[in-house]
Amino acid sequence: MEWLIPVGIVVVLLVVVGIYLWATYNSLVQLGVRVDEAWSDITVQLKRRADLVPNLIETVKGYASHEKAVFENVTRARAETLQAASPRSAGAAEGHLEQALKSLFAVAEAYPQLQASQNYLELQKDLVDTEDKIQASRRFYNGGVRDLNTKIKVFPNNMFARGLGFTEREFFEVIDGAAISEPPRVQF
Template sequence: MDYTWIVIIAVVAVIGIFLWSTYNGLVTLNVRVDEAWSDITVQLKRRADLIPNLIETVKGYATHEREVFENVTKARAETISPAVMADPAAAAVAEDGFHAAMKSLFAVAEAYPQLQANQNFLSLQQELTDTEDKVMAARRFYNGGVRELNTKIKQFPQTLFVRSLGFKERAFFEVVDAAAIQEPPTVKF
């Protein structure tokens, strides 16, 4: 009995199972990363939907702060633009601009004690804080998925063939200006 054919068939079967398993694992990770990015975009959209209400509430008290309102509106639009929603690197840049604009808006709000007591403003601020927490959680989930996917793509022997199957490393959703978030903004209400 010739065992050569049995060994060849066994080796081909092992290689086939390995390729099948690797491909399905990468597809799973890729879908997980896409899902996580979708979660981020949902939260960014939710936050963007809160901003016009927040601006209108503050406008009622601080009508002469037009530039601040325009900057917040512009930053809001940038965070939900299609180009930003499709690219984590662009989203990170837009997020930095958004956070800077929001700091300005809250600085204006600090100057108006009656605004600080406005229930609508306090409610919007709480919703915005809640949404920011959800964005951070979605970012952690996304970055974890990207880490797993990128690691699997870079590991040997997958690195030899996965790119030819259409898999590529994904970008992390990171803060561009890390110094800007070292100290949280102080908002006193």
């Protein structure tokens, strides 16, 4: 009969540890799914912006067809954003596209007729809206990454989270901070 008390204590401890592991595993899975969903939202918005860029280029080309290098840079940067598969590569591509769009808007400023074009104004409006959505998606993604990374790093989760296949995720940061320190100037 004396052996029942130590066995009971061990069983209770194992049940408590099992419940803790089960709850922690499920919360890590939920956070991982939330981060994946947020990354998907970012890629949708990046694709939306990439779809707007060719129309913007064609509109500006109609007024400034001799600015071939600017158009090629924007097209190259757009392709880079579409090929980005990770937060690090997307961050680098974002910096390049921001720089290229600054150049495109600088060219557009030299053409008052273009500035007054309804098509150009609509494209600018759509681009600003998309940029706002990208920014919101980045904040949501980075918040999810923060929560997941914190959950993985805190004690005692750090002792078994990696063993269960959970790894820290990268934040979505623009690599070339100077490229976005001043946003593209969009005038209406």
